[in-house]
Amino acid sequence: MKLNLAYSPCPNDTFIFYKMYKESMFNIYMHDVEYLNNSLDEEKYDISKVSFYKWLNLNDKYELLKVGSAMGNGCGPILIGRGDKTLTKKSKIAIPGKNTTAHLLFQLCYGDFGNKQFMTYDKVINSLVNNDVDFAIIIHESRFVYHSMNLIEIQDLGKWWEEETNLPIPLGCIVARKNLGKEVISKIEYKIKDSIQYAYANKEEVLVYVKKHAQELDLEVINSHIKTYVNDFTINLGKIGERSVAELQKRANEQGIIK
Numbered sequence: 285m286k287l288n289l290a291y292s293p294c295p296n297d298t299f300i301f302y303k304m305y306k307e308s309m310f311n312i313y314m315h316d317v318e319y320l321n322n323s324l325d326e327e328k329y330d331i332s333k334v335s336f337y338k339w340l341n342l343n344d345k346y347e348l349l350k351v352g353s354a355m356g357n358g359c360g361p362i363l364i365g366r367g368d369k370t371l372t373k374k375s376k377i378a379i380p381g382k383n384t385t386a387h388l389l390f391q392l393c394y395g396d397f398g399n400k401q402f403m404t405y406d407k408v409i410n411s412l413v414n415n416d417v418d419f420a421i422i423i424h425e426s427r428f429v430y431h432s433m434n435l436i437e438i439q440d441l442g443k444w445w446e447e448e449t450n451l452p453i454p455l456g457c458i459v460a461r462k463n464l465g466k467e468v469i470s471k472i473e474y475k476i477k478d479s480i481q482y483a484y485a486n487k488e489e490v491l492v493y494v495k496k497h498a499q500e501l502d503l504e505v506i507n508s509h510i511k512t513y514v515n516d517f518t519i520n521l522g523k524i525g526e527r528s529v530a531e532l533q534k535r536a537n538e539q540g541i542i543k
Contacts, residue, residue: 287472288311288330289301289312289313289329290315290328290329291312291313291314291458292317292456293498294498295498295510295513296510296512299510300518302479302482303479303483304476309475310330310331313329316404316405316406317384318384318402320333320334321335322383324459325342330460330464333458334346334457334459335384335456336454336529337383338383341383344462345461346460347459347469348457348458348529349459349460349469349473350520350521351476352480353525354455354456354513354514354518355455355515355518355528356453356515357453358442358443359427359453359513360440360442360445360446360453361380361421361422361423362427362439362441362442363377363419363420364420364421364430365419365420366412369419371397371418372398375399375418375419376399377401377419378408378416378417378420379401379408379420379421380405380408380423381402382402385453385456386423388541389445390421391541392535393441395539405422406499408426412435425509428509429505449528452517454528454529480519494510
């Protein structure tokens, strides 16, 4: 029986999982990461992309895989504005999902601040442009295009994290239900690593699939996205990656954000 695999339509995920999609190894489901975060409560999928923030709340049921993570330097969420307002406790702030690491980082940096407006990431930047909110936290491809929309950086939350901890920023990860067993989980990790290696070796073929699902279709933006979010930590979290996740958990615990 095929296992259920769920990931987002973002270029890094479609790049990573292309071979597994192509060879029909799993039942494939594709959703916004906040939908996937919420699905974790229902144990809807056997293997899923989720935000580290969400996994920290459910790590008793799900195993963090050593491969597939979005982690690194210079790749964190960015708080942006139009340049016409000062950030206050009453400011309306668009946030790409309540359970996203972007929200967790904002809480770690600013505390309980602002009038938060939760929405899917693809609606965040337009809500700011349309003047529905005062500020917005952007993730994914939006970090490569916001300058062209006359929007400005207020705080690079990833840079803040790196300066605070001297560690890479853990954003998203791949998890598997623990009750699958260690042997099955190990095989899943191998298949994901193999799929990543295939993507690098067959990039033109893979990019057709990536472009089909990307929010931004500009090839330069897509390639920048993949280069930024698919890196050495994606192949293997390693000791530094594990330290970064532990630090995120420690700080969230200290501030009472997670149990």
